[in-house]
Every structure is written in structure tokens, then in C-alpha cells.
Amino acid sequence: xxxxxxxxxxxxxxxxxxxxxxxxxxxxxxxxxxxxxxxxxxxxxxxxxxxxxxxxxxxxxxxxxxxxxxxxxxxxxxxxxxxxxxxxxxxxxxxxxxxxxxxxxxxxxxxxxxxxxxxxxxxxxxxxxxx
Amino acid sequence: xxxxxxxxxxxxxxxxxxxxxxxxxxxxxxxxxxxxxxxxxxxxxxxxxxxxxxxxxxxxxxxxxxxxxxxxxxxxxxxxxxxxxxxxxxxxxxxxxxxxxxxxxxxxxxxxxxxxxxxxxxxxxxx
Numbered sequence: 589x590x591x592x593x594x595x596x597x598x599x600x601x602x603x604x605x606x607x608x609x610x611x612x613x614x615x616x617x618x619x620x621x622x623x624x625x626x627x628x629x630x631x632x633x634x635x636x637x638x639x640x641x642x643x644x645x646x647x648x649x650x651x652x653x654x655x656x657x658x659x660x661x662x663x664x665x666x667x668x669x670x671x672x673x674x675x676x677x678x679x680x681x682x683x684x685x686x687x688x689x690x691x692x693x694x695x696x697x698x699x700x701x702x703x704x705x706x707x708x709x710x711x712x713x714x715x716x717x718x719x
Numbered sequence: 720x721x722x723x724x725x726x727x728x729x730x731x732x733x734x735x736x737x738x739x740x741x742x743x744x745x746x747x748x749x750x751x752x753x754x755x756x757x758x759x760x761x762x763x764x765x766x767x768x769x770x771x772x773x774x775x776x777x778x779x780x781x782x783x784x785x786x787x788x789x790x791x792x793x794x795x796x797x798x799x800x801x802x803x804x805x806x807x808x809x810x811x812x813x814x815x816x817x818x819x820x821x822x823x824x825x826x827x828x829x830x831x832x833x834x835x836x837x838x839x840x841x842x843x844x845x846x
Binding site for chain 2: 613614626649651653692697699700705707709
């Protein structure tokens with residue numbers, strides 16, 4: 589997943605609608621708005637009779653955070669513009685277009701002691717095969 | 720005027736009607752078993768952090784349907800700690816996500832597909 593994840597992170601950082609602050613773990617002192625990409629290892633499986641496990645299902649979550657609803661929504665637009673209808677390009681692999689699996693409504697998050705933020709969760713997937 | 724022997728067609732019709740009833744019944748059992756497996760695995764997947772100690776009990780499923788179809792709705796009861804399930808599953812600005820329900824669903828999917836295939840084979844074989 590690491591090569592595909594790098595492609596996703598790079599795409600989010602410099603997408604077609606602008607740049608984003610992107611992290612692959614919860615940041616300590618973030619600049620707003622920002623996006624966290626939570627990615628799993630991907631599950632490798634076989635579509636061959638000989639059970640050669642080379643195809644990989646990739647899934648990841650983006651959590652988009654802003655200090656206002658408008659800021660969060662604008663950042664979320666950049667996220668969806670970057671990932672929807674996009675195919676990750678990874679050396680040695682062929683990926684499917686990214687699927688937008690889930691999009692939760694943006695919500696106010698009061699859990700921080702010193703500020704109110706707004707966040708939105710989206711989940712994505714793609715399938716990666718050897719080129 | 721010609722005479723046609725339709726007895727075999729009528730027998731097939733009766734057989735299809737009988738097996739359709741069996742199919743619905745067996746499919747309902749498979750759906751219920753799949754839902755139970757997802758519920759059980761979701762409960763196992765939930766974080767064992769003391770913060771979430773009452774969340775597992777909120778995972779349940781409801782069955783619905785009739786003679787023609789069966790469905791199961793699996794998720795968190797919207798009571799007690801179940802109201803916070805969204806934070807547990809998807810995280811917040813303070814908490815990382817800890818998916819429990821979707822991984823359980825994905826793990827069950829191939830077993831459920833096989834169970835349904837076995838039922839279809841069995842019922843079709845009885846025709």
C-alpha cells in the first residue's frame with residue numbers, strides 16, 4: 589500500500605483545485621484546514637487459479653478539518669476534486685479509478701478544549717494489480 | 720385437433736413452486752446466520768480501551784422480509800454508548816478511527832456468498 593498511499597498523499601497535496609495540508613496521522617499543531625489520511629495495509633488476494641495473491645484491495649479514510657463550516661467545506665471540495673474520477677499512477681502497478689465509498693455529513697466537533705472545529709469523514713477504495 | 724401431454728410441465732411447475740418456498744426459508748436462515756456472524760465479529764473488533772467498554776453491547780441486528788425476500792440491518796443501537804459509535808468507527812479530531820463494523824461485513828461477505836451459492840445449488844438440484 590505504501591506506494592499507492594504516497595500517490596494518494598501527493599495527489600491531495602497538489603490536487604486540481606489547489607493545495608492542502610495533508611497528514612498521514614493526527615497532527616499535533618496543525619495549520620487549518622487540513623486532511624488526515626488513515627490508510628490500512630490493503631488486503632492482498634488472488635484472482636488466479638494458482639492462488640497467486642497479487643491483487644490488492646486498498647481502502648482509506650480522509651478526515652477533513654476546518655475552523656469553520658465554510659473552510660471545511662472548501663477543503664472537502666478539494667479532496668473530492670482530487671480523488672474522484674482519478675486513477676493513482678504507481679510504478680509497476682495498475683490501479684483502478686478511486687471509488688468514493690462513503691461520505692458522512694460535515695459536523696461540528698466540540699472535543700478540543702480551546703476551539704470548535706468542523707470535520708467531515710469520507711472513505712475511499714481502489715484496486716491495485718501488477719502492471 | 721392435437722393432444723398435448725402437459726403432465727411433465729405441470730410436474731415441473733409444482734416442483735418449482737415447492738422449491739421456491741424452500742429457497743426463501745433457507746435464504747432467510749443464511750441471512751440470519753450472516754448477520755449474527757457480523758454482529759459477533761464487530762463486537763470482537765471494537766477497541767478494548769476502557770473508554771469503549773459499553774459499546775460492544777450496543778451492536779445488534781434486525782431481520783425483516785417476507786416469503787419473497789429477507790434482509791438484515793446490522794449496526795449500533797442508538798442508546799447509551801451506541802450514540803457515540805460514529806466517533807469510535809470514524810474518529811474525531813481527538814480520536815483516531817477504529818473501524819469495527821465494515822471490516823466484519825467484509826470478512827463475512829465471501830462466507831455469505833458461498834452459503835447462498837450452496838443453497839441455490841441444493842434447491843436447483845432438487846428440481
